[in-house]
Amino acid sequence: MKMTCLEAVKRLVDYVHSDIETPDKDQIAKHLSECNSCCDRFEFEEKLVQVVRSVSQKEKCPASLKTSIMGKIKEAL
Amino acid sequence: MISEVRVEFKDEDEKIASFEETAIPNMDSLYRTALRLTRNEKDAEDLVQEVYLRAFKSFHQFKPGTNCKAWLFKILNNLHINRFQKSARTPSSLSFDEVEDFYLYNRITETPYGNTPKDMEEEFLNSFLDDEVKEAIEKLPYEFRITVILADIEGFHYQEIAEILSCPIGTVRSRLSRGRKLLQKYLWDYAKKRDYTKETLS
Structure with a gap:
């Protein structure tokens, strides 16, 4: 059965997370390959997630915290 | 597992x-x-x-x-x-369902950005300051915030998130979907504020 845009849009949120199971996934992928409008939306959502991820992953734990935590663990032994 | x-x-x-x-x-x-x-x-x-x-x-x-x-x-x-x-606790008095799907995409394709070519979209997405992204995440109600972080930043799967938060997968899915939409709304608010500032300064 052919998937409509409306159905695809509802599932795109899951699809962006690339975590939903086949055969839905195959159907959505097929719809995206045939429908420019949904494909644009999908790419936009995916890029947005990438922006949020890359901004967040820049933050690193201070080295001093690592040292102090390992110190406390060894102390507690 | x-x-x-x-x-x-x-x-x-x-x-x-x-x-x-x-x-x-x-x-x-x-x-x-x-x-x-x-x-x-x-x-x-x-x-x-x-x-x-x-x-x-x-x-x-x-x-x-x-x-x-x-x-x-x-x-x-x-x-x-x-x-x-x-x-x-997520405040129950507020309805988060008001935010539509593809909130941000719809905003930039309908207004000044107009019939957006791909590079305009890209430019828009890259225009956010790190602090804006972080603040937008921090504004989310706790249950949405932790779910968006686990899924979109830390890359956990639904099943793993359900175990971490001790809740059903359906709950993870709905919190993620609502959390993402709300995040888009907050980001749009920042973008609007910046554009407004630019216009008033020039």
Whole structure:
């Protein structure tokens, strides 16, 4: 059965997370390959997630915290 | 899968070595998450330290080869909720369903950005300041915030998130979907504010 845009849009949120199971996934992928409008939306959502991820992953734990935590663990032994 | 078994270590040195190898490398992830949860460095450091001390104490229950990062995040979420139980509740009086799907995409394709060529979209997406993205995440109600962080930043799957947060997969899915939409709305508010400022300055 052919998937409509409306159905695809509802599932795109899951699809962006690339975590939903086949055969839905195959159907959505097929719809995206045939429908420019949904494909644009999908790419936009995916890029947005990438922006949020890359901004967040820049933050690193201070080295001093690592040292102090390992110190406390060894102390507690 | 997060599973618990009893692991016997030869001695304390072996336990420490194993802990350093499997648990410590996840500290950046736990720290940046703790920052978004507590919204300040001091509390984030305290929280991460507590997670690690707790994790080491029960490290014999962690099954080698299973997902250590998920195990640590479960401890983090439980500790945080116990500490700040009141603020962990999503206010039920507010309806988050008002935010439409593809909120941000619809905004930029309908207004000044007009019939957006791809590079305009790209430019828009890259225009956000790091602090705007972080603040937008921090504004999310707790249950949405932790779900968006686990899925979109830390890359956990629905099943793992359900185990970390001890809730059904359907709940994870709906919190993620609503959390993402709300995040888009907050980001749009920043973009609007910036454009407005630009216009009034020029």
